[in-house]
Amino acid sequence: MTVKQSKLQELPVDLDQNRLPHHVAVIMDGNGRWAKKRGLPRIMGHQQGVDALKDLLRCCKDWGVPALTAYAFSTENWGRPLEEVDFLMTLFERVLRRELQEMMAENVKIRFVGNLESLPQSLQLEIDRGMKDTQNNRGIQFTVATNYGGRQEILQACKAIAAHVHQGLLHPDDINEELFESHLYTAGLSHPDLLIRTSGEMRLSNFLLWQMAYAEIYVTDTLWPDFDRTQFHLALSAYQHRERRFGKVM
């Protein structure tokens, strides 16, 4: 049996493989509440959240969704208690180091987006290594937004473009969507078709503001560590029932 056939077999029969989103973005919310409900420290929710993310990545691969982007740490998350921030930074580093071999084996191409220069040096090293080692992988594109803020991303693109204009390298009339996008952290990535947010909040929280102009938004009350394949199936099913008009009349 070819890999492709086994992938099709695993996709739930009610889902249309030709109408799957090409790119799914996730806001992994509710880790703290998941832990609190169990009388555990918040960090245990994040720890458990890693397993949910790993399973979603594998599920995207199995079912034929070619790109997944996860919001791991926002520019606003620095405002959390120091121990939690420290735990998260160490967790990212540990997971990256631990999973790199498996990502290579599964042909995952990992990319980090955000203001990476302000992250701890040791984490930056793991990020560089992960991106470099997996750059030629042609399986699923896995993007992790870390120290990411949509407004900041747009601002830094504006500044870079303004500098080019100032240096006479660019005329303001040449600024179009394509050029603008080439200055975003996500340059070269397709726009998410579907945004999934867990734990019931109906907000974008500064995530991929430009890129998600036409994303379908799916919100579930499920807390992130409990988000599994059944939940993903429900999200994809809801997505396939949406009519995507992109502002036009169909």
Ligand code: FPP
């Ligand atoms: C939001 O839940 C979750 C986060 C800010 C962290 C998410 C990070 C992970 C799941 C780890 C991912 C790991 C890698 C390597 C990419 P919350 O703490 O805001 O939950 P609450 O709203 O219930 O308090």
